Amino acid sequence: MLLKRLTETNGISGNEKAVRNLIIEEIKDYVDDIKVDKIGNVIAYKKGSIESPRVMVAAHMDEVGLIVSKIEKSGLIRFMPVGGLDKRVLVSKPVVIGEDKIPGVIGAKPIHLQKGPERSKALSYQQLYIDIGASSEEQAKSNVKIGDYIAFDSKYVEFGKDLVKAKALDDRVGCSMLIDLLKSETNISIYGVFTVMEEVGLVGAGPAAFEIDPDIGIVLEGTTCSDVPDVDNHLTATKLGAGPAVSLMDRTTIFNKKLRNTIVNLAEENDIPYQFRRTTFGGNDSGKIHLAKEGAITATLSVPCRYIHSPISVMNKNDYKNTGKLLKLLIAEIEKGGLM
Template sequence: DGFAFPSNVGGWNPQILPSNPLRGNKCWGIASISPLGLLDKEEKKKAIKSEDLFIDGDNFSSGDFLVQDSSTATLGNPNLLVGKSFDDRAGVAVLIKILGELSDDLEIDVYGVATVQEEVGARGAGVAAYKLDPDLGLVLEVALADDVPMNEPHTPVVRLGKGPAITVKDASMISHPGLTDFLIKVAKEREIPHQLEILERGGTDAGRIHISREGVPSSVIGIPTRYLHSPVEVLDLRDLERAVELVTSALEGLTKPKFEAFFQTS
C-alpha cells in the first residue's frame, strides 16, 4: 500500500519524527502517525512511541535504511549552523582539522579513527581500541547544550559559543582525572574558552575505549550542540575552532613525563 513500518536505529525521539521527510539510497518518504482527528481524547494525551510511526512513500524494500532529509543553513548568526547529524560529523570535522595542523615533531604517535555504530553500542570504538591498544583515548564528540528555555528555571551546564566542553563524567565513563586536569591546564595556559560537562544520561565511544584490554585513560572533548538527535541540531563554528586549538595544543605538548604524571597521586 506504499507504507513502511520503521525499526529504530540509535536514539531517535519518536515525538519529533512525524511529518519529517526521510530518504534512503533509492527511496523517499514521510514519517507519520494516525491522524489526530481519528484519535480519542485519551489517545491524544499519550506520548508518541516508535511503534506508532509509519512511513508513507514509495520504492521501499525490506531492510532499507533511511535518514532525515534536511539541509544545513546558518541560523541568523553566521557562526551558528543548523542541520542534521552534527552528532557526530562535528567530531569528525575537528579530527580532520587536527590531523592537518599537528606538528611533524610530536613525541607521541597519534591515531585518528572515525568509528561506526556509536549510537547502538559504541561497537566500532570497541574494535578500534582493541586493535590499536592505545595508551590514551580522547574522543571528539558533541556535548548536550542545555542553554534553552525549560519548564522550570535552571542553570545551563553547557552553552553554545563558550568553547568546547571537557567531560568530567557521563553515564558510561568517569574521565581520567589526570587527563582532565591536563586538558584544563592547557586550555587555561592557551587562554582557550572551555567548559566542563557532567552528563547524567548517555555516553560516548569513551565508554568502550576506557575498558578496552587492561584499561585506557580516556576523556571526551565535546562540541556544544542543541537539539541532539534531531534534523535541526545547532552548533557554533567558533566552538569547533577552539576544540581544534585545544586538542592540537594538548597533543603537541604531551610528553612521556607529563603522561606518567597522570598516574601520580598527591
C-alpha cells in the same frame, strides 16, 4: 566546506559506508596507513618523529536514524528506530530511504481523528509510517525493501549569530576535527579512529582500541546542550557559545583527572573559553576505549549541540573552532611528556 559535506552524507549506525568513503578520501594523502577493520572502523596511523605514548583520537561516524521493518498493502512503510531517538519529533519529517534515496515523509493519523488519549502522549512507532507516494505494496516494493536504512532529509544551514543547523552534528563535528588534526603536522604518532555503531552501544570502539592498545584516548563528540527554557540549571549539561565541553564523568566513564586538568590549564593559558559537561547522562566511545587490554587514560572534548538525536541539531561555530584549537594544544602538550 567539510562539515557541510559530512553532515549531509548519510551514515546510520551499521551503514556508515558513504561517510567512511568521504573520510578516507579526505585523509589518504596525510597519513601513513589506513585500515578498515572487519566491522568498518577506519583506523588511520600518522607516524611522528619522536617517541611518545600511544595516542588514540576517536570520533564516531554513525548517526541515529530509522530502518524499514514492514511494507503495508497500502504502500505505506513501517519502521524501527536505530539509536536513541525522541519519537515526539518524528511526525511530518522528510526522509530518504535506501541507497537510491527514495523521498518520503513520516506520517500518522490526522490530529482531527485522534481520540483524547492519543493527543496527550507521544505516538508510538506502531502508530507512525512513512509515505513515499506509493499506492500499493507492489509499487512500494519496487523502490524500497525491508532492511533499507532511513535517513533524515536535512541540509546544513548557517543562521543567526554564528550558528549552524544540520543533522548528525553528533558526531560529524568530531569527525571533522579529527580529519583536520590528521591533516596537520604533529611530532608524535597518532592513531585517528573513526568508529562505527557508537549510537547502538559503542560497538566499534572496543575492537579498535583492542588492536591499538592506546596509552591515552581522546574522544571527540557532539554533546547534549540543554540551555533551553524549562530546564533546571543543575540539569543544563552545556551552553551554546560557552566553549568546548570537558567531561567529568558519564554513564560509562570517570575521566582521568590529570588529563582533564591538563586540558583545563591549556584552555586558561590560551584564553580559550571552556565549560564542564555537568551531567552524566549517556556515554561515548571512551566507555570501551579505557577498558581495552590493560586500560587507557581518557578524556572527552565535546562541541555542545542543541537537539541532538533528532532530525536537526544546532551548534555554535565558535565552540567548534575552539574545540579543534584545544585538541591541537593537547596533542602538543602530550609531545612534551609527563602525562604517563
